[in-house]
Amino acid sequence: MNEIEQLLEQVTDHVRTSVRGYERRGRPLPGPVDTGQITRAEAILGFALPPLLASLYTRVGDGGFGPGQGLLSLRQAVLGYEQRRSSGWRWPEGVLPVADFGCGMDACVDCWSETGQVLLFDPNPGEPDLAWSVDAPSLAGWLHGWLDGTAWFCEESELGEECDLELAPWAEFRSRI
DSSP states (O other), rough: OOHHHHHHHHHHHHHHOOHHEEEETTOOOOOOOOHHHHHHHHHHHSSSSOHHHHHIIIIIIISSSSSOOBBBOHHHHHHHHHHHHTSOOOOOTTTTEEEETTEEEEEEEEESSOOOEEEEEOOOOOOOGSEEEEEOOOOHHHHHHHTTTTTTTTSTTTTTTOOOOOOOETHHHHHHH
């Protein structure tokens, strides 16, 4: 079993065994999507989803689990991308919002990067150049941080509520708008 297969099993086990992870607001999590839905989403977006992200949707569930308020459903992620691309903010091509952290902050996957780099979009500074940071160099690493409780967004993290988050700016922002 390769590393990605192990990670998918860990996420699935965590979602199934975690009371908070398995049910949100008293509702069971949605089931997985089929590969046809992934294909349709990719056609609308104009780019492919990283294999790990597609596998989360097709093997674990259609959102509701994971960091922040949980992964967006595939439909919400596609709609979010379309809305942001047509909004006043200059939204980078190939960057898909995948999780809502509240206060306007979103975790996004750079679908053009080989590793599915995870970016944090925080519009609160008010400047597009300051809104983008690298949250994790890979989607796999981001998920590992969630699973083991070491990521900044985890309640169990040593950083806690009082952390002054200092993420590296995303250098590719200007070249992608």
